[in-house]
Amino acid sequence: MSLHLTFTNLASVDWSLLLHRIFSPEAPFLRALWTTVYISVIAQALGVVLGTTSALAGLSRRRAVRLINQIYVLVIRGTPVIVQIFFMYFGVNLLFGFNVIPNEISLVGLVVPGAVIAGTLALAINEGAYMSEIVRAGIESVDEGQLESARAIGMPRRLAMRRIVLPQAARNIIPPLGNEFNNMIKTSSLVSFIGVYELFQDAAVHYSATFKPVEYFAAVSVWYLLLTTIWSAIQSYIEWRLSISDKTRRAGAYQSFSEWRARRKNETVLPVDQVHA
Amino acid sequence: MNLLDRRSRKGPKVKGETAPRAIAGPVVEALDIWKSFGSTAVLCGVSLSVDSGQVVCVIGPSGSGKTTLLRCLNHLETVDKGSVRVNGELVGYHERASGQLVSDSESETARKRRHIGFVFQRFNLWPHLTALRNVIEAPVHVLGRPVAEAEAEARALLERVGLGDKCGNYPATLSGGQQQRVAIARALAMRPAVMLFDEATSALDPETVGEVLKVMRELAESGMTMVCVTHEMGFAREVADRVVMVDEGRIVEDADPRQFFERPASERSRRFLSALH
Numbered sequence: 338m339s340l341h342l343t344f345t346n347l348a349s350v351d352w353s354l355l356l357h358r359i360f361s362p363e364a365p366f367l368r369a370l371w372t373t374v375y376i377s378v379i380a381q382a383l384g385v386v387l388g389t390t391s392a393l394a395g396l397s398r399r400r401a402v403r404l405i406n407q408i409y410v411l412v413i414r415g416t417p418v419i420v421q422i423f424f425m426y427f428g429v430n431l432l433f434g435f436n437v438i439p440n441e442i443s444l445v446g447l448v449v450p451g452a453v454i455a456g457t458l459a460l461a462i463n464e465g466a467y468m469s470e471i472v473r474a475g476i477e478s479v480d481e482g483q484l485e486s487a488r489a490i491g492m493p494r495r496l497a498m499r500r501i502v503l504p505q506a507a508r509n510i511i512p513p514l515g516n517e518f519n520n521m522i523k524t525s526s527l528v529s530f531i532g533v534y535e536l537f538q539d540a541a542v543h544y545s546a547t548f549k550p551v552e553y554f555a556a557v558s559v560w561y562l563l564l565t566t567i568w569s570a571i572q573s574y575i576e577w578r579l580s581i582s583d584k585t586r587r588a589g590a591y592q593s594f595s596e597w598r599a600r601r602k603n604e605t606v607l608p609v610d611q612v613h614a
Numbered sequence: 615m616n617l618l619d620r621r622s623r624k625g626p627k628v629k630g631e632t633a634p635r636a637i638a639g640p641v642v643e644a645l646d647i648w649k650s651f652g653s654t655a656v657l658c659g660v661s662l663s664v665d666s667g668q669v670v671c672v673i674g675p676s677g678s679g680k681t682t683l684l685r686c687l688n689h690l691e692t693v694d695k696g697s698v699r700v701n702g703e704l705v706g707y708h709e710r711a712s713g714q715l716v717s718d719s720e721s722e723t724a725r726k727r728r729h730i731g732f733v734f735q736r737f738n739l740w741p742h743l744t745a746l747r748n749v750i751e752a753p754v755h756v757l758g759r760p761v762a763e764a765e766a767e768a769r770a771l772l773e774r775v776g777l778g779d780k781c782g783n784y785p786a787t788l789s790g791g792q793q794q795r796v797a798i799a800r801a802l803a804m805r806p807a808v809m810l811f812d813e814a815t816s817a818l819d820p821e822t823v824g825e826v827l828k829v830m831r832e833l834a835e836s837g838m839t840m841v842c843v844t845h846e847m848g849f850a851r852e853v854a855d856r857v858v859m860v861d862e863g864r865i866v867e868d869a870d871p872r873q874f875f876e877r878p879a880s881e882r883s884r885r886f887l888s889a890l891h
């Protein structure tokens with residue numbers, strides 16, 4: 338009985354539509370894909386900058402600076418991203434009484450709508466709070482003696498951070514940063530709710546016009562999967578390159594990419610104490 | 615050890631590039647410094663004056679405050695009371711016209727530390743930089759010296775500590791003794807007026823202790839002003855101009871090494887020395 342049902346349901350899937358959506362995407366779809374990619378990349382990049390700033394603020398000797406940072410992390414991590422996106426798009430301009438978020442900006446002939454700007458900013462600010470913890474953990478994993486020897490030789494704290502501590506922290510930051518970006522690609526779909534035409538919005542628009550949820554949402558899932566898989570590959574490659582330069586530092590044996598991957602599977606990965614809302 | 619031999623180094627002093635600038639008065643002058651951590655009093659009124667070209671070895675039992683004393687000299691620890699002058703300049707503070715002492719800013723403290731070389735027990739080399747880049751890092755980024763010039767000097771310094779062929783090595787590929795010699799070269803690259811050594815050899819394998827002591831001895835012979843916390847009594851006996859015995863945060867004896875090792879004046883020193891045999 339249930340087998341029969343499953344069979345009928347599967348049979349009702351419009352396979353040619355599904356395959357078409359996956360293999361021969363149309364121009365609006367490609368634009369949506371591009372929008373997802375650039376929003377994710379820009380939001381992540383800004384998130385890293387914000388997160389680093391926030392982590393450094395958290396380590397500041399000034400209490401006021403640490404307090405501001407704590408409030409930022411607390412508020413952002415304690416509220417839903419979707420609320421932050423709506424607040425940024427609908428609330429910020431009203432709050433300030435002038436257009437903090439422009440209606441649109443044109444960059445070298447490219448018109449970027451206000452929703453994209455608000456959405457990207459909201460994602461970046463959200464990401465910054467999570468990156469803050471990651472960067473802080475990365476900095477704290479660097480031996481104290483490193484900052485001390487830098488300061489003892491005459492580097493002001495700031496220079497010592499930039500030249501000595503952060504480059505070493507970066508190695509510990511890169512693996513969790515990769516995971517963050519993977520999340521970002523998926524979370525960016527939320528900006529569809531303020532009207533940004535990205536991957537999910539494209540699927541949703543077609544769905545409401547046709548009431549064919551299976552085809553459109555399955556197809557868009559395949560595309561998200563493709564994006565995250567490509568990113569995973571890039572991430573693995575970056576981590577492998579880093580492991581090579583670590584190896585030459587220790588004068589160890591060179592490992593090919595596949596050897597490295599096989600070995601890495603058996604290694605325990607450092608736990609990162611952050612769970613996305 | 616033949617105690618009479620040690621004076622043979624007192625020939626004409628070679629003026630190397632790291633020789634201290636001629637100044638009037640002592641290079642290091644600590645006056646009545648007090649330091650506690652919480653309720654533990656670690657330094658209780660220590661005064662120490664080191665003249666240009668002098669080598670002072672600081673010895674004493676574990677926990678007596680030797681490291682803390684050294685760290686106070688370059689303001690890695692803030693003294694609770696008392697003052698430290700290096701090259702006649704107050705470290706960590708400046709004097710108002712009214713005679714009142716005011717804490718230095720971070721950059722001012724950093725500037726004053728340039729003249730104070732510090733060698734750590736655990737080397738604290740920067741692992742992401744090669745030996746050569748460890749040495750040029752501060753001259754280039756703190757003093758703003760041209761890279762080519764700093765590099766030439768760094769090579770000469772590494773040559774001088776016997777590591778001319780290790781310029782391109784990362785710290786992790788060097789033995790402990792080699793790392794410590796790079797650390798010494800790194801401190802010398804700032805052309806310090808005084809070098810502070812905190813048990814520079816006690817984290818080393820017995821085989822490599824000698825190579826570091828040899829470098830320190832040569833440095834002493836070149837006329838460098840040095841304060842060495844050490845457990846190497848042979849070194850203290852042969853190289854030091856003065857031996858300072860610290861116990862429970864106080865200087866219990868400050869004497870010529872020959873006198874100190876043969877006829878220690880204080881009961882505490884006598885007990886300390888007899889415990890070593």
Ligand SMILES: Nc1ncnc2c1ncn2[C@@H]1O[C@H](COP(=O)(O)OP(=O)(O)OP(=O)(O)O)[C@@H](O)[C@H]1O
Pocket residue numbers: 651654656674675676677678679680681682683
């Ligand atoms: N940052 C700190 N916080 C609290 N206590 C400290 C700190 N640094 C040192 N102490 C305490 O101060 C005392 C003196 O320490 P210090 O490291 O100066 O001794 P030391 O003479 O160098 O000993 P050792 O020969 O073992 O190196 C010790 O009791 C130590 O526990």
Ligand SMILES: [Mg+2]
Pocket residue numbers: 680681682813
């Ligand atoms: Mg010590």
